[in-house]
Amino acid sequence: MAETVSGESKTEVKVYDSEEELAVALAKYTADLSEKFCKERDVFTVVVSGGSLIKSLRKLVEPPYIDSIDWSKWHVFWVDERVVPKDHPDSNYLLAYDGFLSKIPIPADNVHAISDALSAEAAADDYETCLRHLVKSKILDISEESGFPKFDVMLLGMGPDGHVASLFPGHPLVHEKEKWVTFIKDSPKPPPNRITFTFPVINSSANIALAIVGAGKADIVHKSLGDDKSSDLLPVQMVSPEGELVWFLDKDAASKL
Ligand SMILES: O=C1O[C@H](COP(=O)(O)O)[C@@H](O)[C@H](O)[C@H]1O
Numbered sequence: 001m002a003e004t005v006s007g008e009s010k011t012e013v014k015v016y017d018s019e020e021e022l023a024v025a026l027a028k029y030t031a032d033l034s035e036k037f038c039k040e041r042d043v044f045t046v047v048v049s050g051g052s053l054i055k056s057l058r059k060l061v062e063p064p065y066i067d068s069i070d071w072s073k074w075h076v077f078w079v080d081e082r083v084v085p086k087d088h089p090d091s092n093y094l095l096a097y098d099g100f101l102s103k104i105p106i107p108a109d110n111v112h113a114i115s116d117a118l119s120a121e122a123a124a125d126d127y128e129t130c131l132r133h134l135v136k137s138k139i140l141d142i143s144e145e146s147g148f149p150k151f152d153v154m155l156l157g158m159g160p161d162g163h164v165a166s167l168f169p170g171h172p173l174v175h176e177k178e179k180w181v182t183f184i185k186d187s188p189k190p191p192p193n194r195i196t197f198t199f200p201v202i203n204s205s206a207n208i209a210l211a212i213v214g215a216g217k218a219d220i221v222h223k224s225l226g227d228d229k230s231s232d233l234l235p236v237q238m239v240s241p242e243g244e245l246v247w248f249l250d251k252d253a254a255s256k257l
Pocket residue numbers: 049050051052053080081092156157158159160163164165166189
């Protein structure tokens with residue numbers, strides 16, 4: 001059972017007894033949004049992070065959702081990627097491919113991976129161009145509020161330092177206001193070269209789920225959801241979508257709340 005510990009209009013914090021329960025709930029959340037957006041828009045644009053999030057998506061590719069979701073309408077994107085070949089163990093694409101893309105009947109053209117054949121700078125430009133084409137072909141919405149692309153859902157993790165995507169605490173990239181996609185060459189977490197969505201894109205989303213598990217993240221979850229805003233905001237505290245934000249925590253991650 002989930003306990004909702006905070007429920008402002010746009011932000012909900014759900015705490016589950018185990019990671020297993022969290023994974024079940026995350027699958028239902030995603031499947032429900034898939035049904036809603038497939039009905040409304042005839043497509044479903046889904047952004048994923050790398051890291052532990054992918055393991056928590058495993059229930060999505062099991063019954064009943066593996067059979068009930070209309071995978072042909074899905075378009076999958078990455079919120080960040082490391083500049084490594086797609087078959088490298090650090091690749092966020094490879095993680096998602098092994099974890100769920102290889103198990104679903106999604107058309108290959110609907111899997112919008114970041115290029116691994118370019119420099120970080122060129123791959124960021126290339127991905128932004130890809131997004132602009134998808135806006136023109138009406139796969140991707142544009143937010144009327146911000147003018148940035150508006151994805152139907154972003155399924156994200158958070159690092160133990162409070163980073164999201166490849167936007168790290170204290171790094172100037174967290175203040176990027178113009179670009180849709182940018183690059184970092186000095187990531188404090190290896191590998192150093194990465195591509196990432198910027199906050200204007202992340203925060204134009206219709207929905208964001210933050211899935212966070214484990215006692216190792218309890219301190220930063222406590223800090224992120226606490227009232228002390230005296231120091232600079234952590235990247236995770238800057239996540240503020242146009243639509244709804246749901247924190248999915250297991251009880252270990254929520255143990256200091
Ligand atoms: O480097 C990254 O880390 C974050 C968090 O990963 P986690 O394993 O601590 O959940 C991830 O969300 C991001 O996509 C990835 O590139």
